[in-house]
């Protein structure tokens with residue numbers, strides 16, 4: 001028969017698989033009641049034998065005591081801000097300039113993804129375990145919001161699979177899906193409590209909570225879009241492949257990400273996403289285009305703080321929803 005430790009370890013990895021399928025792949029394979037049964041079985045074992053409890057157990061997402069304040073965190077790799085391209089002409093000149101800088105005249109391969117309207121976050125995984133979460137701040141120094149990011153189900157407390165670097169810093173956007181935002185505001189209105197003006201403010205306000213049990217009640221999601229510090233391991237040679245690899249290690253990526261070649265295909269991607277914008281589950285404020293080849297990104301380097309190899313193309317601002 002299995003020892004209690006073997007039993008609880010097996011049940012925990014089952015919960016991690018269920019969470020991955022449900023929150024990261026949006027593809028649950030078991031009914032909620034089955035998840036609930038296994039979750040309470042682990043909780044029961046940990047309550048009966050507290051020495052079995054581990055900080056990276058799926059039952060340990062909601063932290064203990066509220067904080068008095070947020071500590072500061074220095075980003076070893078600066079978190080970027082992107083130059084905005086406001087129209088096709090800008091994108092064409094962006095593409096033409098890159099081709100010149102790269103000394104080539106064939107189409108550049110771009111990784112395209114929606115620019116989610118949320119809060120940028122840095123997640124540091126050491127030996128696959130989530131060590132700290134931090135806001136972007138000014139790009140160099142942010143705030144330590146680890147206890148709050150731990151409550152977000154699509155953020156894994158532990159990476160899955162194998163082959164990840166010893167140190168892997170993932171960057172992503174924490175956002176509130178529109179459906180969660182509407183439901184939250186309906187409830188707030190009912191209780192005569194403060195409503196949020198838009199999902200971005202709702203996500204930012206939820207991450208600023210000193211008490212993680214409040215954050216835990218907010219319907220937040222995270223989508224990763226790049227990596228920062230990487231030590232003791234290698235990543236694929238293209239941005240799109242890095243995202244696919246992050247997804248296999250348990251992190252959520254945006255289902256609308258795509259790879260296209262040349263400026264024309266980029267503008268086509270921009271128009272198609274623009275048409276679907278109101279049907280997307282979250283607010284987006286544009287499209288981010290990145291040179292897909294990491295070697296080319298490094299060749300193009302950085303001019304001041306915005307990278308030469310990426311640009312955000314924003315949509316016209318949406319008229320503010322009148323609440």
Ligand SMILES: Cc1ccc(Cn2cc(C(N)=O)ccc2=O)c(C)c1
Pocket residue numbers: 018019021022028029030031032033035036
């Ligand atoms: C009672 C209960 C348990 C779980 C959930 C949601 N859910 C489902 C799964 C699942 N199906 O793989 C995994 C994690 C999870 O959080 C709800 C809504 C209600």
